Amino acid sequence: MKISVFGLGYVGTVSVGCLAAEGHRVVGVDVNTDKVATLNSGTAPIVEPEIGDLISKSHKLGLLNATTSSVEGIAQTDISFLCVGTPSHNNGSLDLTYLKRVCEDIGAALAQKRTPHTLVFRSTTLPGTTEDVAVPILEKHSGKKVGEGFFVCYNPEFLREGTAVKDYYHPPKIVIGERKQGEGDVLAQIYGGIEAPFVRTSIRAAEMVKYSDNAFHALKVAFGNEIGILCKKLEIDSHEVMDIFCKDTKLNLSKVYLKPGFAFGGSCLPKDLRALSYQAKRHDVETPVLNAIMASNNAHVRGVINKILELGKKRVGFLGMTFKPDTDDLRESPLVEVIETLLGKGFSIKIYDKNVMISRLIGANKRFIEEHIPHLSSLLTDRIDEVVQSSQVVIVGYASPDFLPALKTMSADQLIIDLARIEGRDSLTAAYDGICW
Ligand SMILES: NC(=O)c1ccc[n+]([C@@H]2O[C@H](COP(=O)([O-])OP(=O)(O)OC[C@H]3O[C@@H](n4cnc5c(N)ncnc54)[C@H](O)[C@@H]3O)[C@@H](O)[C@H]2O)c1
Structure with a gap:
């Protein structure tokens, strides 16, 4: 040629x-x-x-x-x-x-x-x-x-x-x-x-790929260096730690956690990040990348709240309330934060979450629900059709095969805000807005 x-x-x-x-x-x-x-x-x-x-x-x-x-x-x-x-x-x-x-x-x-x-x-x-x-x-x-x-x-x-x-x-x-x-x-x-x-x-997309690649490579270097400098202060061999880190090709060096979606939460990631940042501060180590992770996550939650507020529609339904599917753990669920903010602003909320419903009655989380979020507990229903039919806006909090049949019954004057990129979204009649796509 x-x-x-x-x-x-x-x-x-x-x-x-x-x-x-x-x-x-x-x-x-x-x-x-x-x-x-x-x-x-x-x-x-x-x-x-x-x-x-x-x-x-x-x-x-x-x-x-x-x-x-x-x-x-x-x-x-x-x-x-x-x-x-x-x-x-x-x-x-x-x-x-x-x-x-x-x-x-x-x-x-x-x-x-x-x-x-x-x-x-x-x-x-x-x-x-x-x-x-x-x-x-x-x-x-x-x-x-x-x-x-x-x-x-x-x-x-x-x-x-x-x-x-x-x-x-x-x-x-x-x-x-x-x-x-x-x-x-x-x-x-x-x-x-x-x-x-x-x-x-x-x-x-080809243009964007190059920037995503380079941003990620730069993030990896900065992350490795922050872990390294903290390890040095704590008298741990940073290369040994990162060698062990790199052996994990299931969660660390893998596709997992890289697909755009909603904020992280739960009982581990936010708590452990805060502890690590605090430890760095105690040792006078600057860790701007580690410190920025919670700030980025919080901005993502605020983005969803603002999106809902801007719609000016007061009847909002939630499919999912925990930080991920198949758990009843509500600790530091970003969805709880969204719901609480909307409640504080006078929104009318209905929530469907199968696992939280079960847990409210018998599970290990019964006490947490009664003590920490009794006001949310009363908004829970075990009828998903009731949530989708009575809400002007429905937030899909996580991916669950249970949701699609109910979402399909929604009409064109209702809006679905999808935080999880659910399968079958092309078959919906309601207006649709994906959070990062
Ligand atoms: N360097 C890398 O490792 C690398 C890797 C991947 C992508 N890139 C990207 O590739 C591009 C080029 O990078 P580089 O490092 O090779 O750049 P460079 O600065 O080394 O070379 C650019 C060349 O373009 C020439 N040039 C400028 N105007 C011209 C014109 N009108 N007609 C003909 N030649 C002209 C310059 O004289 C120069 O020789 C950049 O966009 C860069 O971001 C670079």
């Missing part, structure tokens, strides 16, 4: 080297004349293991060259990878100067081209940038329409400097964001020989 790579920095140079090593004919394009001259001499313009050899071999085979001319880059190829920098402004916002400029250059070059061309955005950009910023510039300067005269995909780059070539051949995943199914086929072909989980999705 004939491929041009715009931007010969870390990402672009690695793409040039690896694509040419795979046998593609590659043209590197950069505004920096030194980088262009370096590549044209068969040398890599960046320091990175293995890349020098790949570039020198492909250069000798006549598989790669570089130019400062976007017109040449576009005219000589069928597909272009866009790898220009997207640095931060001083206020943290994304500087799109280079991206906009390269789109203007490429747009003008596309205007002179007869055959269709695919543009693959690899620079890290916030969701919406490709479709709302880059595409309009390309259309304006090319005089062509996206999806007709040219095609765009978003393909986030997951390489790490220092192991970039290895990461190219063994990526954690390959993600292709496309406007319409099929538009990314050419890219899928290019990556055909690489074994990795392969995902095709929307352009916006």
Whole structure:
């Protein structure tokens, strides 16, 4: 295939080297004349293991060259990878100067081209940038329409400097964001020989994946360091602790707890986080990440309360009251907090929670209910149909197969606020609002 790579920095140079090593004919394009001259001499313009050899071999085979001319880059190829920098402004916002400029250059070059061309955005950009910023510039300067005269995909780059070539051949995943199914086929072909989980999705989701990944990686580093510094103060070997932590691939290093939904609660997580933060404070250790977790959780609970308050509808039903299904434990349930706040503001509340109903009569929680939440106990009913029929708004607190048949009986003038992303939500007649989706 004939491929041009715009931007010969870390990402672009690695793409040039690896694509040419795979046998593609590659043209590197950069505004920096030194980088262009370096590549044209068969040398890599960046320091990175293995890349020098790949570039020198492909250069000798006549598989790669570089130019400062976007017109040449576009005219000589069928597909272009866009790898220009997207640095931060001083206020943290994304500087799109280079991206906009390269789109203007490429747009003008596309205007002179007869055959269709695919543009693959690899620079890290916030969701919406490709479709709302880059595409309009390309259309304006090319005089062509996206999806007709040219095609765009978003393909986030997951390489790490220092192991970039290895990461190219063994990526954690390959993600292709496309406007319409099929538009990314050419890219899928290019990556055909690489074994990795392969995902095709929307352009916006592909853009967001890159930010979720990097935010999580940064969070992991900060978390590990806070545990480490606290361990040092407590004279515990932090690496031993984290080695044990990492052995747990069921709850720690796993999918568990990562799906967006409602706040955490219960008798352990809030209590243990508070104790750990307090211990850190006692030892003069700063743990802003650990301290921020409860604040984030509380903000999430407030978000749900505000959402309900803003509706101005006073009859609210709750399906679920505990912090998760299949328990009667009400300690630190965020749903209890939501219910208590609404009650304080004069809302009329009805609650269905099978486990709490049983527990109120016989369970270990009977005393807790009688002593701590007698005012909520009286709002409980064992008739789910009564809750859904008499409420203007129904809050689904957790996922339970019991709920769907009752929710399906609700009418279009009622609203369901789903905190649990229940199965079968597409079959509902009532208005529907998912908390994080
Ligand atoms: N460096 C990494 O490890 C890494 C990893 C994944 C993703 N990314 C993302 O990839 C993008 C590129 O990162 P980088 O580190 O390779 O950047 P870089 O700053 O090293 O290189 C960018 C290159 O783009 C060139 N350029 C600027 N305007 C141009 C134009 N109009 N036409 C042609 N070339 C132009 C610059 O001269 C420079 O050589 C960024 O969005 C970054 O966030 C970087």
